[in-house]
Structure formats: C-alpha cells, structure tokens
Amino acid sequence: MTTKVVDTLIPLYIKEFSCIGAACEDTCCSGWRVNIDEETYKKYKKVKKIEMKSRLEKNIIRNRSNPTKSNVAKMKLEKGSCSFLSKEGWCDIQSQLGEDYLCNTCATYPRRNNIVNRVFEQSLTVSCPEATRLVLLNESGIEFEQGQKEVNIKELISIINTSSDEITHWKDLFNEYRYITIFILQNRNYTLEERLLVLGMLYDELEEYVKKNNINEIPNLFGQYLKCVEDYTFKNAFNNVSNRLDIKIRLCRELVVVRLNQGINSSRYLECSRDMMSGLNIEAKTTNEEVKEAYEDAYTKYYVPFMKEHEYMLENYLVNYLFKNCIPMDCSSPFESYSRMILHYTLIKFHLVGMANHHKGLTTELVIKLVQSLSKTFEHNPTYFEKILGLIKENNIMNLTYMSMLIKN
Numbered sequence: 001m002t003t004k005v006v007d008t009l010i011p012l013y014i015k016e017f018s019c020i021g022a023a024c025e026d027t028c029c030s031g032w033r034v035n036i037d038e039e040t041y042k043k044y045k046k047v048k049k050i051e052m053k054s055r056l057e058k059n060i061i062r063n064r065s066n067p068t069k070s071n072v073a074k075m076k077l078e079k080g081s082c083s084f085l086s087k088e089g090w091c092d093i094q095s096q097l098g099e100d101y102l103c104n105t106c107a108t109y110p111r112r113n114n115i116v117n118r119v120f121e122q123s124l125t126v127s128c129p130e131a132t133r134l135v136l137l138n139e140s141g142i143e144f145e146q147g148q149k150e151v152n153i154k155e156l157i158s159i160i161n162t163s164s165d166e167i168t169h170w171k172d173l174f175n176e177y178r179y180i181t182i183f184i185l186q187n188r189n190y191t192l193e194e195r196l197l198v199l200g201m202l203y204d205e206l207e208e209y210v211k212k213n214n215i216n217e218i219p220n221l222f223g224q225y226l227k228c229v230e231d232y233t234f235k236n237a238f239n240n241v242s243n244r245l246d247i248k249i250r251l252c253r254e255l256v257v258v259r260l261n262q263g264i265n266s267s268r269y270l271e272c273s274r275d276m277m278s279g280l281n282i283e284a285k286t287t288n289e290e291v292k293e294a295y296e297d298a299y300t301k302y303y304v305p306f307m308k309e310h311e312y313m314l315e316n317y318l319v320n321y322l323f324k325n326c327i328p329m330d331c332s333s334p335f336e337s338y339s340r341m342i343l344h345y346t347l348i349k350f351h352l353v354g355m356a357n358h359h360k361g362l363t364t365e366l367v368i369k370l371v372q373s374l375s376k377t378f379e380h381n382p383t384y385f386e387k388i389l390g391l392i393k394e395n396n397i398m399n400l401t402y403m404s405m406l407i408k409n
C-alpha cells in the first residue's frame with residue numbers, strides 16, 4: 001500500500017464523520033452492488049479463519065465477463081443487503097477480520113477522494129444518512145480547510161490536472177470556476193433562487209466565450225461578476241423571469257416516472273415519493289393543472305415559511321455537490337454542468353413541496369430523509385442522468401430561459 005504526504009483541501013465537516021453502523025437508517029450495504037477490487041480479492045483467498053473462509057467462498061461472485069482491477073468480483077446480496085451485514089447492522093468482515101480487509105468500495109464510502117491539481121480533496125456523498133446530517137445541518141455554511149496529510153493512494157478515485165502555464169482550454173481555469181461558483185452560492189445577501197439565477201447567467205456567458213474561443217477573456221468576466229455580486233447589482237433583478245410552473249411540473253413528473261420505471265431499491269425514497277405524490281395529488285389521471293394548484297398552495301403555506309429559516313440546508317447541499325463533483329469538470333461544457341446541478345435542485349424542491357403538503361409542514365429530518373434517499377436513487381445512477389441530459393439536449397431546452405423557469409418557485 002503506497003502512502004504519500006500531500007497538500008489538502010477538505011471541508012471541516014469531514015472531521016466529525018464516523019459511521020454509525022447499527023444505528024444507521026439506510027445502511028450502505030442495502031440495495032447496492034458492492035464491487036471487490038483485485039488486491040482485496042487476493043486477501044480473501046488467503047483468509048485462514050475456517051468460518052470466514054467458507055462464508056467468503058460462498059458469498060463472493062467472480063466477475064468473469066468483464067473484470068477490471070477495481071471490479072474482479074462482487075458481494076452476494078441477501079434480501080437486497082450485503083451477505084456480510086450482521087443482524088445487528090455491523091459488517092462481519094470488519095468485525096472479524098479487521099478494517100484492512102474491507103474492499104476499496106467499503107473502505108472509502110461515503111468519502112469521495114479527488115486529487116485536483118496535486119491537492120488532495122475529500123468530501124462526503126449525501127447518500128449516507130450520517131453524512132447528510134453533517135453536510136446539511138451546518139447553519140453557518142460549509143467551510144474548507146487547507147493543510148497537509150498522509151494519504152493512502154489506494155483510496156483515490158479520480159485525478160484531475162488543469163493547471164498549466166498557458167490557458168488553452170476552458171477547463172484550465174478550474175480553480176477560478178470553483179472559487180466564483182462557491183462565492184456566489186454562499187452569498188446570503190441574495191436569496192438562494194437569486195444566487196442560482198446569477199450562476200445561470202454566468203454559466204450561459206461562459207458557454208458563449210467557450211464557443212467563440214474567447215478563453216483568455218474569461219478571467220475578466222469573473223471579475224465583472226464578482227463586482228456586480230458585491231455591489232448588489234443583481235438584487236431583485238430577476239422579478240420579471242417568468243414563472244412557468246406548468247413546465248416545471250411536467251418535467252418533474254416525467255423525471256420521477258422514468259426513474260420509478262427503472263425499479264427502486266431504496267424504501268426510504270419510495271416513502272418520500274409516495275408522500276410527495278399524495279401531497280401533490282399525483283395520480284395517473286390527475287392533470288398538471290390540478291397538480292399545479294396543490295403545488296402553489298403547499299409552496300406558499302409550508303415550503304416558503306420553512307425555507308425562510310432553513311435555506312442553508314439546500315445551500316450546503318449545492319456547495320457540497322459542486323465541490324465533490326468538481327463542477328464544471330464533470331461535463332463537456334460549463335452550461336451542461338450547471339444544468340445537471342439545476343436538475344438535482346429542481347427534483348429536491350419538487351419532492352419537498354409535495355412532502356410538505358402531505359405532512360402539513362417540513363422538518364429538518366424530512367429534508368435529510370429526502371436528500372439522502374434521492375441522492376442514493378438518482379445521483380448514484382449515472383445512466384439515468386445521461387439519458388435525461390440527452391433528452392433535454394434533443395429537445396433544445398438546455399438553455400438559460402428553461403433553467404431559469406425551473407429555478408423560479
């Protein structure tokens with residue numbers, strides 16, 4: 001195993017994380033495929049403890065069709081959960097053989113590790129309930145800390161290198177994108193809706209600069225936006241953006257149906273989606289006009305009053321999302337990356353409004369339950385999002401007007 005001392009950039013919440021094991025409401029061993037890497041697989045072959053040796057032989061399935069170093073086998077699932085999950089909710093491999101015997105997937109989860117321009121970055125994915133609490137519940141917002149750390153190279157997932165002396169590609173400005181995007185997202189002089197709309201304008205302009213190959217002028221554009229955000233130029237600037245709730249409702253209904261049709265493993269998400277549908281009166285025969293009435297009512301009565309006090313939860317979700325996924329490096333263009341983030345935000349908000357009506361109000365626990373289970377169901381399903389983004393591109397709606405309509409209300 002190789003370790004190395006490297007520079008780090010890590011959100012402060014990471015220090016507080018530890019797995020709560022048996023007390024977990026939605027253990028990561030349930031509903032997910034657990035791939036085993038080559039190094040761990042070889043270790044399992046050498047286990048001497050008789051009982052564990054026979055369990056490993058029985059419950060590990062070789063990947064014979066398409067093996068890679070990180071995926072030579074997988075754990076057998078029993079009733080949808082890992083066969084090594086004890087009745088009390090602990091991992092038998094860890095408790096009987098030790099942490100060193102965890103495969104890379106289990107040793108790393110829910111951490112996301114990146115090396116970005118030679119700096120080690122770690123964050124948590126909110127598909128883990130304990131991680132969701134740490135990420136979302138910090139009222140003063142997510143803070144980051146720079147330092148140094150000895151890192152186990154085995155834990156790394158992706159390496160991104162963008163720094164170069166000469167700027168020749170829009171991705172060479174990654175550090176600048178990230179700085180300005182987090183700066184705008186955490187600026188509480190604006191509502192979250194306003195912040196997302198400002199980012200939409202910025203990413204739309206970036207897209208034009210990239211298309212016209214004006215890469216060297218991008219830093220000037222950032223300077224102008226920073227100045228305008230600081231001197232309140234954008235405050236109340238979006239009151240005239242049209243509020244096309246009908247369009248948002250049509251899209252969200254379709255997004256949920258496409259995902260439900262793929263089959264859902266998370267019972268927590270199924271509970272949330274049922275509550276959302278009951279709150280918005282969504283049934284096969286309900287018209288979008290009827291859903292719109294229920295949405296408008298729930299939005300004013302329950303969602304807005306709760307979010308007045310708790311908007312920081314969605315801000316933290318978005319800041320964590322963009323740090324973890326190295327936005328906008330996750331897509332082939334800046335605006336596509338922005339659109340992907342807005343789709344996640346829109347789905348979360350749509351569910352919360354429906355759930356608020358069903359429960360006659362929102363609580364921090366309901367927001368945590370929804371964000372965690374929705375992330376497990378949607379965010380960890382890359383093929384789903386590729387399909388959705390493909391459809392949005394085909395229909396020519398990956399544009400500022402459409403995304404702004406999704407953000408409003």
Ligand code: SF4
Nearest residue numbers: 019020024028128130
């Ligand atoms: S989901 Fe998180 S808290 Fe729950 S068992 Fe997995 S790592 Fe632990």
